[in-house]
Amino acid sequence: MPDVLTLSALVIRDDSNRLLLVRKRGTSKFMQPGGKLEPGESFAAAAVRELEEELGIRVHESELLDLGRWYGPAANEAATYIDAGLFACSIGQDPVPAAEIEEILWLSLEDAGGRDDLAPLLTDHVIPLITGGAGAAMAG
Template sequence: MSATHTLIIAAVCIFDDDGRLLTVRKKDTSMFMLPGGKAERGETMAQTAARELQEEVGIVVEPGDLMPLSRWRGAAANEPDTDIDVELFTAIATQRPVKAAEIGELVWIHPAEVGARTDIAPLLTEHVIPNIRR
């Protein structure tokens, strides 16, 4: 079945010193994903990623400090009949994340743990995790 529409988003990968990836689960959803979201009018994708990171987990980074990582298109985690077209960035966080905005839970996940979980978004299982495993 083909998706009926596509969301264009920016998302950010943040790792801690133990190699774990910061993931978030929005309120009233079941899948963990990266912090990120849709652009507001006139924003670049880097500006979107920086704004969403601050709104969702309280981490402040300048758009110019985000490092482009890749682009991916696939199934949206929590929205049926929807694909996402996501521009991925990485960032170095100097602040401790805290759940804010629409975030219900935040969890640091080690890449080796992903295979045993059923609550991880396709972006992570199909693209991010396979490409960061060492």
């Protein structure tokens, strides 16, 4: 049976509808900001904490829009799956890479096709969800 990581991820878009993605140090895939839940932590609390730790952006749990859950393959760990709580929010400041974040990318949805450096959560669920494409149904 594969390992399962429980985490939160954030869907953040700018005024040009580009997605904010991060690449963590020592990895090759871009993904939404977020990370693993600490013991006893809710998905929403983890999203708020991770956004501040990774990008220096403070939001309140009440500012998060719950987009549901997704279960699927992890981006950077072989034989590992993720159980992800997914949230959308707006940010009022520029993200600054911190903690384990090596690189930030603002990705235009038109440029997403054909890239091999995007996490499965992004390609298999987030992009179809926000564009209304196939597979857009949220797991609950």
